[in-house]
Amino acid sequence: LAVLDGLKYAKSHEWVKHEGDVALVGITDHAQDHLGEVVFVELPEVGAAVSQGGSFANIESVKATSDVNSPVSGEVVAVNDKLGEAPGLVNTSPYEDGWMIKVKPSNASELGSLMGPKDYTKFCEEEDAAH
């Protein structure tokens, strides 16, 4: 399962990528693989506030809704409208076309509590091994 360089990762399996003063957020390849086929994505409104660790979206897969939690705090400045018609992009392209929201971060120091690619890879391996 893919873990990309240049991104930061949360223990709840979301990723964040800084592009200038905006942070792009989505779920990881590990998460989409474990969730199964995504059939519906419910995203917040532009302008909504998100907080680190707080739920901002819902994904439906295999008869379950799963919370998606924001790795950073801030204001939602864009949402991926394509996910309405093509929720499967979360499965096929979790780090690119399947991005979920863009956030204007309010607290740069939050990045320090997130994992880099190597730590996240190890985290996933340990989590799967424990089950």
Place this chain on the structure above:
Amino acid sequence: MGLLRQSEKLGLPLMNLVRFKGMPILDQLNLEEKLLRTTSDNWCIVNDGANAPTVVMGVSGKPAELLELESVIGDNVPVIKRFTGGGTVIVDEGTIFVTLICNKDAVPKVQPYPRSIMSWSGKLYDEVFQGIGDFQLRENDYVFGNRKFGGNAQSITKDRWIHHTSFLWDYEDRNMTYLKLPSRAPEYRSARDHTEFVCRMREYLQRSAFIDKTIKALDNYFMVQPATPADVNSCQVAKFAHSTRLLSKQELEDACSSTKPGTIAQSASI
């Protein structure tokens, strides 16, 4: 407090068991969502029959695609959109509801993902139905052979999950006519209509026996502790914004209108 220490000694997590009879399904779903999101306890809720026939859709359900709306509206059947995923069911006093709300680490080896949770719940109900019918978890449905008798759905938060099931102990054939054949269906359904696809649990075991066997199976994983409705009320927060909701008659009528030819031309001429 004494029971908690006992359960810690045994190494099994505590599970509060709450039993209702005839609770309206909207109230049940609101209670479940509140307990999932605002408490940190494990819960089993058993509701022995809803109070009235009600359609319950999953979070992404579209009434126009899933329901025979003219009949639903004409017969004043309530339609609810619930907070969990999954398909559409019609429930009534013949439906037995079993809901499990757990912390993510409550059951060893179970990860907070849908297939992992259902793999465990399938084993739990294997124990309940041991020697009864040809029970299995088949493409995420609870079946006897190739006939579904239990529909389940889930919601997963960062640290907790809920798995709830509506078991068809009995049902009215007429009520099934409110539901269309869904476009998204398991392969084993083979395009069968509802009366050919589902079956009644009453043909296999007594209502009370099912509930007793379920609680007994839970004993293998939890220290099951009876809780009263007062216990439930005492641990709830005052304000909680439910996402389960009753659809209005207007919403259903608008959905019905959207399926009729000529609707776009009419609205364009206004």
